[in-house]
Amino acid sequence: MKIDISKYASGVAALAIASGLAVNAASAETLTVYTAVEAEDLAKYAAAFNAHHPDIEIKWVRDSTGIVTAKLLAEKDNPQADVVWGLAGTSLILLKGEGMLEPYAPKGVKDLDAKFVDSATPPSWVGMDAWVASVCVNIPEAEAAGLPMPASWKDLTKPVYKGHVIMPNPASSGTGFLDVSSWLQMFGEEGGWSYMDGLHDNIARYTHSGSKPCKLAAAGEIPIGVSFAFRGAKSKAAGAPLEIIVPSEGVGWDMEAAAIVKGTDAMGAAQKLMDFIVTKEANEMYNAGYAVVAYPGVAKPVEHFPEGLVDAMIDNDFDFAAKNRKSILAEWQKRYDSKSEAK
């Protein structure tokens, strides 16, 4: 057998050209959508939208809240995203401040709870649902380590929990940031930081993602994971021996929200997506995992959700959170970053 290298080469060239063409010959319209929504829900979200608009293809770019936010900020001069669908409200307020969002009033936006819509007209962003902090405790692991069930945030600073708690890094995780921002709001600036100093002593490590602490608790890798309620409920449904705790002081929360990125070259499609995002149907979809959604009267109780969660949600000052996000994170990194996972 003789292999002719020139035949190789032409074959390779043909392949390379073909694969290049395949990329260029994308379907009618493609929207690049940045998101921090849980990966397992993305296909569902896209399918629901495509049921109405089969001609618009959604290309997801998913990462944790902090990463997506940093990416958007870094791309400010040369935006790659057309739409943001499912990013922390705090981040969108921040992006609005940077002049990076395209104001647009989606059809039907007036039906939403006003708390969930940017107050400007037309609004720069619209909310979808609220995601709420919770603590996931692995019951057999906590028992094995002789840990009492924590009831409050303050409990977690007790020496007995040393090395048994994992929480997300607020710089990368939206869940981590809403925890930190809620502690600063509930305990005050000074009290908040001294609380975190105490908590830091008990933290085994900070994770990159906000779901990971609960998934680690679900797998028994750590007894206590500071995470969010939806994640805990999902793991519980999958058979994890979890107790989802609502700390007595109240829990931080943030909303997931959506916006059009200024400079998109697919404005028509982006507006169609925004119109869909505020529909009752879309809100029913969010309700599968989130107890509180933007469309009034839609929310039904979510299975495995802890009781009293909605009442425990603090009166969140989003402007405070958005305005101080950068300095809070800088302070946090200065104090605690040595315990973080890579990223």
Next chain:
Amino acid sequence: MTDAALTPGATSGPRARFDSEAWVMRGGIAIAGIFLIVAVILPLYAMLSKSFEDKDGAFVGLTNYATYFDTPSLSYSISNSLTVSIVATVIVISLAFAYAYAITRTCMPFKGFFRLVALVPILAPSLLPGISFIYMFGKKGFMRDLLLGEPIYGFIGIVLGSSFWTFPHALLIMITALSLSDARLYEAAEALRASRLRTFFTVTLPGAKYGVISAIFVVFTLVITDFGVPKVIGGQYSVLATDIYKQVIGQQNFQMGAVVSVMLLIPAVLAFGVDRLVQRRQVALLSARAVPYEPKPARGRDIGALVFCTVMAGMLLLVLGVAAYASLVKFWPYNLELGLTHYNFEIMDGGGWGAWFNSMKLAALTALIGTTMIFTVAYLVEKGQGARFGRVVIQAMAMVPLAVPGMVLGLAYIFFFNNPSNPLNGIYATLAILVLSTVAHFYTVAHLTAVTALKQIDGEFESVSSSLKVPFWITFRRVTVPVCQPALFSMAVYLFMNAMTTVSAVVFLYSPDTNLASVAVMNMDDAGDIAPAAAMAMMIVYTNLTVVLIYGVVSRVVEKRTQAWRRR
């Protein structure tokens, strides 16, 4: 006409015909040079200059470096990186030496089997041992008691994981080093009644010295530049490779990423340079009169070797087996039923099954284009006529990628190709840039394989064909390529497997259209979906295993046809 001025020898031979041929040759050499400059040198230059710039691109001198050393959480990583690399190197070198010794210098049975098993880690991404260790030594790990209560996350995990995946790399060098030995030295030692131990220290070790030194630098460089192990199991123990990622992806601080890259580049380049210096001093150990050493049976030693190799091979297989098993367990550790649920990648981070297909595409293209390209360049350097200066420069540039960590190359590619004023900007975020970066990343080893194979071919072929007025490209096609077919196959397999497993360079370069299996492993682990990460890692292992098996069969068949001349 600078070319001609530099190459006085190029004008020999029957002039009229040779001229056009010489120009084709020079053209080829020029293209090869441009390729390496674009794929390696310019990106590195872009990266270096970025480390001296602020966010807006203004030159700020050493300001970024000052910030780096003023930030303890960053500069600690230097000593962390050095510590894990040194400890892992000592462990791997000792174990690999003993294992290689057992294979080459004892009469233990099943040598072939042990040799094969030891290469298993090459099939897997370096993320895999980290994932397996969570199941073995994590809080719910079935072997956690072995760590005496120490957590696996951090120093211990990085050292163990690095030892696992670098073991075969050290072993291959050691086996080669220990295979070359002169039996007459041992006979002399015996005649002089030197003890076993003394013989070991005065004959065996000095004989293998250069192999050991080379292995030390290879392992050290692999560990310090590796990203996969510390990413998964490093916990809070930060090292340089993960810091680059943290700065670039986590905080989008590209300038600091460039500074950390330089910090990582320094030890890698130093290790590379020292190794080259040492190797230059190596003299031929095997004279023409040397008699190959044949081990004689010695019961105690052989049994010891067998036990040691069994334990080692068992551990290597265990790590792989744990990942395979964990990917099938429904909900570790609470529901141990087996099933394929974790292979449903569509509901996970990382791009689903499409990522695996992309990886296959990347690996196939890297193997095809890389082998073609690298072999042709090696041919021009080795067998080319004229343009001597150009060929020396290309040879030097071809060695550079070995000293450049993948993370550094990836970041360098962002700086160079994601620049709107770069005419090649169009390949950014496509499969093409992934192929280019992967070819560049693994260039050197493939290049050396090609050069070694080409050196075996007598230069007479070129002389004879040129006197028969056959242009070089016909000799290349009719003689060189068929004769070098074994080397071409092994280059292709090497490139394919590395393209499947690598994370470090591509982690900065993949886009939503070009998700990769190895990157998906990392992203799923990041999101806490460890079992699906194990499943995707196993898909990479199965793919590579299939390719190796096909390679084994095909190369045997082809070798029978094209390599008959090697036999009598």
